[in-house]
Amino acid sequence: MPVEDLPSKVILTDPLDPNTNLTILKYGATIISWKNHGQEQLWLSEEARLDGSKPVRGGIPLVFPIFGKQKDPKHPTASLPQHGFARSSTWEFLGQTMESPVTVQFGLGPEHLSKEMATAWPFDFTLILTITLKENSLVTNISVANEGAPFEFNWLFHTYYRLNDITDTLVNNLVDQTCYDQLLTTSYIEKAPAISFHEEFDRVYSQINPARTIQIIDKGKVLFNLHRDGLPDCVVWNPWAKKSAAMADFMPKSAFHQMLCVEPGYVHSMITLMPGEKWVAEQEIELGGEIKIQANIY
Structure with a gap:
């Protein structure tokens, strides 16, 4: 069965290869596993909370409507927790929308928020997350619609x-x-x-040409190609030893050697969405291929 709807998660399976599958937690609409021909592509902490008690450490958490913590105390997002509420809210599974490649959608609106979050951010919005599992890639598409007063937001696929x-x-x-x-x-x-x-790394790259393919390479072999549409920025992060030791849900503590966050998003400034407007963005993670040099090397 290509789409299995379970109480807390949804599992997608490639009809042509049962060893290519995707697991999406309804809490946060967080992708917690992506196996391609049986090989796991995403890092998930051994101590990640999968019971809805806190955002998941690993996989692909969703950052909305604020990246980090708002520094302006007068901004509408100032009272929200770090990285907002999308990753800590239970999304509604909207069902399968396409058979080949297998595609599903999740939705989030004010009616899905806790009373505390709805009070802290009282805007009328609709998020639609579309996830497509292909033979050699994973596509995540986000649509943000404004049904009421103007609001500002950030977005990030925290991969x-x-x-x-x-x-x-x-x-x-x-x-x-x-x-x-x-x-x-x-x-x-x-x-x-x-x-x-070779040490802790935390940088935000902004306004990257959309034609550039960000690549993750291991000893000359391309592991991942990140194709972006509407996501001009990219966060690159590894906590290294000291910071990972301080995070209770980061396990094993040596696992910073086996993970890297490369996160396409819109975070260098905030997007303003007027009433009736919609903003759409997408990332596609493609596996393998050749090294591409898309810059001037001096």
Whole structure:
């Protein structure tokens, strides 16, 4: 059965390959597993809470309507928790919309929020998340519709990738991009032809040309190609030893060696959505292929 609707999760299976499947937790509409021909592509903490008690550590959590914590105390998102409420609300499973490739949708609106969150962010919105499992890729599409007063928001696909070893990993095609280093609290132009990882890493790359394919590479082999539509920014994050040790739900503590977050989104500024308007964006994670150099290397 290509779509299995269970009480707490939905499982998608490729009709042509039962070893290619996807598990989506209804809490947060969080993708917690993506197996391609039996090989897991996403990292999930061994201590991740899958019971709805807190956002999931791993997989693909959804960040809306604020990235991080709002610094302006007068902004409507100021009273929201870090990364907003989409990842900590139970979404409605709307069903299967396509047989081949197998596609499903989830929805979230004010009626799905806790009383506390609905009071903290009293806007009339509709989120529709469309997830498509293909033979060699995963597509996540988000639609945000405004049914009432104007509001501002961020969006981010907070994707945790599974790796063999972070020290053998490179991220390609972010050279010459403006980035904000959240550890140094400063902005600069990235000059590394490919990004490598040997310590804690937390940068936000902004307004990346949509034609650029961000690649995650392991020892010369392309693992993932990130294609983006409407998502001009990208967060790259690895907590390394000290920060992972401080996170109770990050296990095992050495697992920062086996994970990397590369997160397409819209976070360099906020999107303003007027009454009746809709905003749509999409990421496609494609596996394998050749290394692409889409930048000037000096």
